[in-house]
Amino acid sequence: xxxxxxHSTYKDDEKIFQAIWLKCWMGGLLLFLFVGLPFIAPALxxxxxxxxxxxxxxxxxxxxxxxxxxxxxxxxxxxxxxxGAFMGVGAYTSAILFMKAGWPFWxxxxxxxxxxxxxxxxxxxxxxxLRGLYLAIATMAAQFIIGYAMRNWTSLTxxxxxxxxxxxxxxxxALDTDLxxxxxxxxLAIVSTVFLKNLLRxxxxxxxxxxxxxxxxxxxxxxxxxxxxxxxxxxSSFYVGVAGGLFAHYNLVVSDEHFxxxxxxxxxxxxxxxxxxxxxGGIFGTIFMVLLPEVLRIPTxxxxxxxxxxxxxFGTLRELVFGLVIILFLIFExxxxxxxxxxxxxxxxxxxxxx
Amino acid sequence: MSPxxxxxxxxxxxxxxxxxxxxxxxxxxxxxxxxxSVINFAQGxxxxxxxxxxxxxxVDMQIPFVWAFFITMAFSxxxxxxxxxxxxxxxxGEPIITVIMVTIGLATVLKSIVTLFWGTQIKVFxxxxxxxxxRFQGIVVSEVYLWTFGFALxxxxxxxxxxxxSRAGIAMRATADDQQVAQSMGISVKRIFAISWCLAAVVxxxxxxxxxxxxxxxxxxxxxxxxxxxxxxxxGLDSIVGAIIGGLAIGILENLMGGYLDIYFGGGxxxxxxxxxxxxxxxxxxxxxxxxxxxxxx
Numbered sequence: 299x300x301x302x303x304x305h306s307t308y309k310d311d312e313k314i315f316q317a318i319w320l321k322c323w324m325g326g327l328l329l330f331l332f333v334g335l336p337f338i339a340p341a342l343x344x345x346x347x348x349x350x351x352x353x354x355x356x357x358x359x360x361x362x363x364x365x366x367x368x369x370x371x372x373x374x375x376x377x378x379x380x381x382g383a384f385m386g387v388g389a390y391t392s393a394i395l396f397m398k399a400g401w402p403f404w405x406x407x408x409x410x411x412x413x414x415x416x417x418x419x420x421x422x423x424x425x426x427x428l429r430g431l432y433l434a435i436a437t438m439a440a441q442f443i444i445g446y447a448m449r450n451w452t453s454l455t456x457x458x459x460x461x462x463x464x465x466x467x468x469x470x471x472a473l474d475t476d477l478x479x480x481x482x483x484x485x486l487a488i489v490s491t492v493f494l495k496n497l498l499r500x501x502x503x504x505x506x507x508x509x510x511x512x513x514x515x516x517x518x519x520x521x522x523x524x525x526x527x528x529x530x531x532x533x534s535s536f537y538v539g540v541a542g543g544l545f546a547h548y549n550l551v552v553s554d555e556h557f558x559x560x561x562x563x564x565x566x567x568x569x570x571x572x573x574x575x576x577x578x579g580g581i582f583g584t585i586f587m588v589l590l591p592e593v594l595r596i597p598t599x600x601x602x603x604x605x606x607x608x609x610x611x612f613g614t615l616r617e618l619v620f621g622l623v624i625i626l627f628l629i630f631e632x633x634x635x636x637x638x639x640x641x642x643x644x645x646x647x648x649x650x651x652x653x
Numbered sequence: 654m655s656p657x658x659x660x661x662x663x664x665x666x667x668x669x670x671x672x673x674x675x676x677x678x679x680x681x682x683x684x685x686x687x688x689x690s691v692i693n694f695a696q697g698x699x700x701x702x703x704x705x706x707x708x709x710x711x712v713d714m715q716i717p718f719v720w721a722f723f724i725t726m727a728f729s730x731x732x733x734x735x736x737x738x739x740x741x742x743x744x745x746g747e748p749i750i751t752v753i754m755v756t757i758g759l760a761t762v763l764k765s766i767v768t769l770f771w772g773t774q775i776k777v778f779x780x781x782x783x784x785x786x787x788r789f790q791g792i793v794v795s796e797v798y799l800w801t802f803g804f805a806l807x808x809x810x811x812x813x814x815x816x817x818x819s820r821a822g823i824a825m826r827a828t829a830d831d832q833q834v835a836q837s838m839g840i841s842v843k844r845i846f847a848i849s850w851c852l853a854a855v856v857x858x859x860x861x862x863x864x865x866x867x868x869x870x871x872x873x874x875x876x877x878x879x880x881x882x883x884x885x886x887x888x889g890l891d892s893i894v895g896a897i898i899g900g901l902a903i904g905i906l907e908n909l910m911g912g913y914l915d916i917y918f919g920g921g922x923x924x925x926x927x928x929x930x931x932x933x934x935x936x937x938x939x940x941x942x943x944x945x946x947x948x949x950x951x
Contacts, residue, residue, distance in 0.1 A: 424932070424935040435931065435935075439929075443928050611769060614768045617764070617768075622758070624754065624757070628751050628755045
């Protein structure tokens with residue numbers, strides 16, 4: 299009997315689930331997500347004091363966006379400070395097509411992704427000639443320009459008041475409660491994860507990783523730099539656009555205040571804390587970042603006995619903690635939670651015979 | 654002068670003054686980039702910190718403005734040193750994304766510290782320079798604008814001289830050119846990094862104080878710091894002359910575009926115009942007017 303995973307064929311090595319128990323674990327996780335979580339969510343909400351179902355929905359939406367940014371930043375090595383605004387483009391597109399043009403939801407959501415992909419690629423063009431740091435600046439400019447358009451293109455976006463959006467129905471099934479919407483988000487989050495994981499096993503995905511690792515060598519190997527950088531930008535923006543569309547119909551109102559620079563920074567924080575260049579990273583990072591404010595409420599509640607006005611500055615405190623968390627993670631755990639997860643798993647795999 | 658031309662000149666003059674402050678802050682940015690190859694997204698927060706510290710010393714501690722100015726400088730030096738020592742030095746050799754992200758984290762932290770201490774209300778400096786408008790041929794310029802412009806120019810001149818003639822300045826240029834060679838010539842690269850961050854914090858603080866005297870300060874002053882990006886991209890990321898010219902140009906440009914286009918776009922063009930310019934420059938002339946063109950061929 300083998301004492302570890304030893305692949306004797308390439309086909310074995312390329313499998314996503316390399317061992318049978320991984321499939322079991324994955325099946326268990328899916329069962330929990332589809333049946334268990336909705337079932338225990340109300341009870342958990344009572345214990346924690348916030349709506350677990352709502353949190354799960356937000357995590358799902360942001361996971362899709364974080365996967366997008368991770369593909370761009372983690373796998374292709376292009377930093378983007380504009381994903382908050384790109385998410386806004388998706389949200390507004392879906393909202394406008396659905397509410398004003400009367401498109402059905404199953405068309406407006408992919409359209410949101412496509413429009414965002416187009417917008418993202420326009421701002422990604424400088425990446426043709428420039429290295430990562432210029433791109434950071436170009437996408438930051440995108441953030442400001444798109445933000446301005448959202449505020450001032452009143453005839454289309456409703457200005458600073460924003461747009462009201464209705465909950466859609468899908469195939470005659472009304473997505474009117476958090477729970478119904480949860481299933482839509484869950485399916486899309488799973489599809490996006492599987493697509494990302496598989497993309498990385500294809501020629502395209504490997505080319506992107508090659509561009510990240512050493513773009514000159516990649517070009518020598520015959521990888522068309524411009525094509526793959528732009529493609530990464532397109533797919534990444536598509537992801538975040540779909541996330542934006544989902545957000546619009548879930549939140550019921552879109553305004554420019556949802557999609558500021560701060561959101562872009564949060565997205566970056568998600569993928570960095572989760573682990574750049576790990577598919578799991580986007581998931582871990584998102585869960586961490588979405589739950590962090592809720593966890594922060596507990597010490598805030600305790601402190602409020604001593605400092606009664608602490609709730610007034612809660613938003614600021616949250617930003618302070620976010621900033622500190624980002625800095626500390628970068629200095630002390632630069633590979634993120636996903637790397638830590640791999641270490642833990644490797645340890646337990648051979649436990650108790652670690653040598 | 655015809656009214657149309659008068660309007661134009663008025664916009665240009667005002668833009669020139671604001672642009673001179675952009676130049677100053679951009680100078681700090683280019684300093685850091687040249688010496689350490691770090692893109693500093695917290696430049697705007699350095700501006701913010703400087704302005705608030707000075708305000709605090711003047712208003713709450715009742716110290717005369719001149720002394721407050723020097724206290725703020727001292728504070729900025731300490732801030733720059735701390736940031737360099739505890740955030741950037743552990744990251745030497747890490748990928749550029751990590752370094753960019755840590756400055757973004759720093760920006761968030763500094764901004765929330767300012768909000769915690771001073772709130773978000775707009776605060777005004779006590780009148781130091783008179784607001785009495787001066788007129789040249791019909792163009793109105795208040796005295797505080799002239800002082801600001803003068804100070805900005807003075808500081809730029811001081812820094813130019815520093816780079817050209819002082820020992821530390823020459824060492825900095827050497828480090829920017831080639832770190833390894835500089836090190837083998839006995840220059841402490843670590844010290845140069847520390848000095849760069851200090852100087853950047855100092856010029857930013859000066860910029861913050863000058864702008865604070867014109868408009869009053871609140872938390873949006875940090876966005877002012879982000880306008881250095883169009884300035885340095887226009888001038889070229891690693892060019893000191895470029896930073897100065899880029900800053901002035903962006904100041905004038907945003908004022909002109911604001912002045913003429915606001916009626917068509919419903920206001921606020923000033924805030925976004927520099928970034929449109931930025932994207933256009935990146936597309937047609939990515940290394941700016943004076944930046945070093947990097948040629949990579951396979």
